[in-house]
Amino acid sequence: MRHLYQIQAQVTTNPIPSVEPNRIAVKLIGLCAAHANMRHGELIFTHYLTSTPNIFVFNALLKAFAQNNDWRSTLCYFNYQLLLPNAPDPDEYTFTSVLKACAGLAQASEGEKTHCFVAKYGCESNLYVKNSLIDLYFKVGCFGIAQKLFDEMDVRDVVTWNTLVSGYCLSGHVDEAKCVFDRMVEKTLVSWSTMISGYAKVGNLEEARRLFREMPERNVVCWNALIAGYAQNEKYADAVNVFRQMQQEGGLAPNDVTLVSVLSACANLGALDLGKWIDRYIRRNRMKLGLFLGNALADMYAKCGCITEARRVFDMMQERDVISWSIIITGMAMHGHANEAFECFKEMIAHAVKPNEITFMGLLTACTHAGLVDKGLDYFHMMAPAYEIIPKIEHYGCVIDLLSRAGRLDEAEKLINSMPIKPNAIVWGALLGGCRKFKDAERGQRVVHRILELDSEHSGSYVYLSNMYASMGRLQDAAKCRLRMRDNGVTKLPGCSWIEIGNTVYEFFMGDHSHLQSEKIYLMIKELRWKMKLAGYRPKTDLVVHSIDEEEKEDALSVHSEKLAIAFGLISTSEGTTIRIVKNLRVCNDCHDATKIISQIVKREIIVRDRSRFHHFKDGRCSCNDYW
DNA sequence: GTAGGGTTAG
Numbered sequence: 001m002r003h004l005y006q007i008q009a010q011v012t013t014n015p016i017p018s019v020e021p022n023r024i025a026v027k028l029i030g031l032c033a034a035h036a037n038m039r040h041g042e043l044i045f046t047h048y049l050t051s052t053p054n055i056f057v058f059n060a061l062l063k064a065f066a067q068n069n070d071w072r073s074t075l076c077y078f079n080y081q082l083l084l085p086n087a088p089d090p091d092e093y094t095f096t097s098v099l100k101a102c103a104g105l106a107q108a109s110e111g112e113k114t115h116c117f118v119a120k121y122g123c124e125s126n127l128y129v130k131n132s133l134i135d136l137y138f139k140v141g142c143f144g145i146a147q148k149l150f151d152e153m154d155v156r157d158v159v160t161w162n163t164l165v166s167g168y169c170l171s172g173h174v175d176e177a178k179c180v181f182d183r184m185v186e187k188t189l190v191s192w193s194t195m196i197s198g199y200a201k202v203g204n205l206e207e208a209r210r211l212f213r214e215m216p217e218r219n220v221v222c223w224n225a226l227i228a229g230y231a232q233n234e235k236y237a238d239a240v241n242v243f244r245q246m247q248q249e250g251g252l253a254p255n256d257v258t259l260v261s262v263l264s265a266c267a268n269l270g271a272l273d274l275g276k277w278i279d280r281y282i283r284r285n286r287m288k289l290g291l292f293l294g295n296a297l298a299d300m301y302a303k304c305g306c307i308t309e310a311r312r313v314f315d316m317m318q319e320r321d322v323i324s325w326s327i328i329i330t331g332m333a334m335h336g337h338a339n340e341a342f343e344c345f346k347e348m349i350a351h352a353v354k355p356n357e358i359t360f361m362g363l364l365t366a367c368t369h370a371g372l373v374d375k376g377l378d379y380f381h382m383m384a385p386a387y388e389i390i391p392k393i394e395h396y397g398c399v400i401d402l403l404s405r406a407g408r409l410d411e412a413e414k415l416i417n418s419m420p421i422k423p424n425a426i427v428w429g430a431l432l433g434g435c436r437k438f439k440d441a442e443r444g445q446r447v448v449h450r451i452l453e454l455d456s457e458h459s460g461s462y463v464y465l466s467n468m469y470a471s472m473g474r475l476q477d478a479a480k481c482r483l484r485m486r487d488n489g490v491t492k493l494p495g496c497s498w499i500e501i502g503n504t505v506y507e508f509f510m511g512d513h514s515h516l517q518s519e520k521i522y523l524m525i526k527e528l529r530w531k532m533k534l535a536g537y538r539p540k541t542d543l544v545v546h547s548i549d550e551e552e553k554e555d556a557l558s559v560h561s562e563k564l565a566i567a568f569g570l571i572s573t574s575e576g577t578t579i580r581i582v583k584n585l586r587v588c589n590d591c592h593d594a595t596k597i598i599s600q601i602v603k604r605e606i607i608v609r610d611r612s613r614f615h616h617f618k619d620g621r622c623s624c625n626d627y628w
Numbered sequence: 629g630t631a632g633g634g635t636t637a638g
Contacts, residue, residue, distance in 0.1 A: 096629055097629095099629085100629075127629085128629045129629080130629090131629045131630070132629050132630095134629095134630095135629075135630070157629095158630085159629055159630045160629090160630085161630085162629095162630040162631075163629075163630050164630090165630085165631095166630060166631070167630095169631090188630085188631090189631075190630055190631045191630085191631080192631085193631035193632065194630075194631045194632095195631090196631085196632090197631065197632065198631095200632095219631095220632085221631055221632050222631080222632080223632085224631090224632040224633075225631070225632050226632090227632085227633095228632060228633065229632095231633090232633095255632090256633075257632050257633045258632085258633085259633090260632095260633040260634060261632085261633060261634095263633095263634085264633080264634070267634095291634075292633050292634050293633085293634085294634090295633095295634040295635070296633075296634050297634095298634090299634065299635065321634095322635080323634060323635045324634090324635085325635090326635045326636085327634080327635050328635095329635095330635065330636080331635095356635085356636095357636075358635050358636045359635085359636095360636095361635090361636050361637070362635080362636085364637080365636095365637075368637090392636090392637095393637080394636060394637045395636095395637075396637085397637035397638070398637045398638095399637090400637085401637065401638075425638090426637065426638050427637085427638090429637095429638055430637075430638065432638095433638075460638080586638085611638080612637085612638075
């Protein structure tokens with residue numbers, strides 16, 4: 001950046017007489033755009049306004065904003081140009097930038113207005129402008145107009161065709177896009193990448209992969225399209241594998257877009273080692289920690305259990321938006337640091353960043369994990385009046401959960417019955433959780449019926465009912481219930497735990513014997529069971545429903561996926577190493593008790609991320625204080 | 629001028 005200031009200083013104090021000043025302005029603004037420093041670009045532009053900027057200077061500025069995805073500023077300066085008495089008339093170059101901005105904002109009204117100006121200034125016949133118009137109409141959802149413009153063109157280039165393919169992909173009409181794609185005589189890398197991401201967006205990864213294999217040449221964008229496709233469809237391990245493949249065979253360096261997708265995969269897998277490697281890669285290559293990359297990195301650290309590191313990244317970022325603040329607030333919440341989350345929110349408001357619905361989700365979860373019911377209700381009630389955010393079903397779900405966990409079941413049920421949105425199975429499920437915890441069988445039964453009306457495959461309801469009957473000694477009813485569950489094809493999502501050892505993520509299911517070191521793992525479990533018993537641990541066998549005897553119940557508990565992963569962690573890492581586990585479900589009561597004792601016996605810190613929060617086990621205690 | 633990226637209850 002420094003040389004940019006030097007150039008500008010030199011130009012302003014020491015103008016080169018033979019070069020026309022406007023040419024220098026264009027060059028400088030272009031440099032600012034390349035450095036993503038448009039504040040400086042604006043300064044230069046205002047400086048040149050005192051002389052007489054020509055159309056090249058205006059176009060350079062609009063193009064620079066458009067390049068940096070700053071659509072609002074693009075439109076703002078275009079309107080300024082129209083109002084300024086001595087400003088030059090816009091030309092086809094002006095319109096390509098302005099139309100791009102309208103498309104970026106997906107604003108139909110602004111787009112139509114610009115279309116009128118295009119006609120007024122006689123730029124309609126230009127190919128670039130036509131292509132931009134087609135793109136614009138697709139992005140504001142007017143496929144008919146876009147297709148008509150395309151049909152009426154007598155000269156089309158490959159960009160015209162690509163725009164049509166991209167337009168159909170964006171609107172989810174992949175099959176139409178494929179038809180256009182197949183009709184294309186000349187295809188570029190852009191055509192292929194568009195189709196790959198089009199298939200990825202609708203979840204058809206087989207087709208995306210097939211095209212990827214077929215394409216004649218590859219660049220970093222098409223790799224990114226495939227990696228992002230897997231990451232966005234929750235195929236995180238595949239995303240990481242494609243990334244590794246890219247490094248092995250591509251000879252292509254990953255860029256910030258690649259890393260953002262891979263970091264998001266790491267965050268979801270809890271793959272801290274790979275995440276740390278990417279952090280080092282970013283520093284080694286002096287990559288700019290922009291909004292996207294910084295946010296992805298901070299989120300990765302937060303979701304991998306390193307909230308301090310997450311905060312460090314957050315503090316290092318030069319620019320922060322709502323998403324950055326939401327990430328850090330949600331991160332604090334997941335780690336049970338409710339007060340820090342509230343402090344961050346205050347800081348955010350002090351920085352004049354407007355919170356969004358996700359920020360409030362973070363605050364509400366912070367309250368849930370700390371049992372701060374009234375604080376949570378305060379946040380819930382301030383959303384609409386103070387910040388114009390209408391609570392969505394997710395927020396209601398969170399508040400019902402908050403009330404239910406605290407045993408305020410009457411209030412929770414009243415809120416469900418009075419909410420302006422139709423409650424879904426998840427909202428009722430939150431109340432059901434409360435009924436289970438506080439043994440309110442009457443309400444529980446009522447709730448189960450409401451849930452099954454909405455979702456006949458809600459496994460939690462069947463399990464609840466069957467458990468309830470079993471605990472009342474009505475074993476026949478319990479059996480009937482499980483039978484009904486089976487007949488309806490309801491399957492409980494199998495519990496699964498991951499642990500990352502030496503850059504590989506290992507996956508364990510309950511009672512899993514598929515691991516190569518299975519024998520050693522089960523020996524370790526046997527040893528732990530013995531030591532745990534001596535330390536006073538009693539398995540919570542009442543959680544196991546099946547009608548089997550006590551000893552078998554203990555066995556069933558002892559091979560929960562999380563215990564297998566912990567045992568594997570213990571035999572695969574050196575003494576004292578922290579063990580990090582990621583689970584797809586919430587940690588069960590028995591595993592929670594067991595892990596506390598294990599942390600004491602083996603003198604290790606064990607960090608478990610379950611589907612909604614972190615548990616830091618140390619010296620026989622858990623950071624959640626047994627409230628989760 | 630056309631392709632690729634980050635936060636969200638149970």
